[in-house]
């Protein structure tokens with residue numbers, strides 16, 4: 356299991372808001388300010404460090420923290436972010452921090468920050484006037500904080516985290532996936548388009564990298580016709596944290612023509628009589644899902660010295 360520590364400093368809350376979102380998406384994770392840091396957090400496997408930019412510098416308490424903790428920090432995979440008004444300047448600061456820490460960060464990102472003038476303390480009120488004059492910006496509130504920007508960066512962090520997983524060899528994972536899919540027959544198919552989302556429990560057949568679904572029709576097709584991207588979950592009931600088994604599949608859906616060879620052969624493999632199905636008074640629609648990626652959480656993988664979560668790209 357890769358746990359993420361999102362360490363930040365923040366004076367007026369923008370960097371804290373970003374840190375909270377990152378921890379939420381990265382989970383298992385904790386976000387904490389440098390003042391709240393506890394020694395046991397050194398055990399976390401992935402570290403994200405964030406600071407606001409004040410007068411073209413990162414926050415001094417964060418720099419001080421990094422300086423004091425550089426020995427263990429440089430042994431960890433680290434990503435860096437800042438919140439700021441001038442992203443180019445922010446990125447320069449992150450590069451300097453990377454150098455100061457003597458690390459190669461997995462990624463770094465300057466995120467739009469907020470400036471709410473009537474929230475500033477007296478000292479900052481004076482300083483901001485000088486700063487805005489210097490960079491030729493008007494003395495007014497600025498809100499460049501954009502939740503979507505933070506969410507998108509959090510997804511990038513999540514992909515770094517997935518790269519850190521202790522993996523089993525590809526064949527073993529693929530075999531485990533196929534065994535699981537073949538020993539179950541019902542999935543939850545998630546489809547969406549625009550503001551319409553739909554979760555459908557449905558029987559499936561797994562055949563050589565594809566999922567086939569047979570359906571009389573329904574609202575899921577309103578989504579599938581307009582957006583082929585799907586997510587499919589197959590899972591067992593929860594019985595305990597040490598017995599988790601479930602997978603999330605990412606894929607693309609398409610319709611299988613009724614008069615095609617593929618349609619007949621899938622029906623045959625389901626033990627259905629093709630002629631009977633074709634003579635039914637209603638259409639039986641077949642959906643084929645091309646599997647792109649499987650994220651398989653299986654507590655048993657831990658017994659083999661690997662992470663419980665394994666990712667396989669088809």
Ligand SMILES: Cc1cc2nc3c(=O)[nH]c(=O)nc-3n(C[C@H](O)[C@H](O)[C@H](O)COP(=O)(O)O)c2cc1C
Pocket residue numbers: 364365366367368369370371407408409410411412438439440441442444445467468469470475479480482483486
């Ligand atoms: C006194 C002062 C100086 C600032 N200097 C800079 C700066 O040099 N570069 C920049 O991009 N943003 C600057 N900012 C904007 C802050 O980086 C931005 O408001 C940030 O989101 C604040 O983070 P926080 O809410 O977590 O404290 C400054 C803001 C203040 C109040």
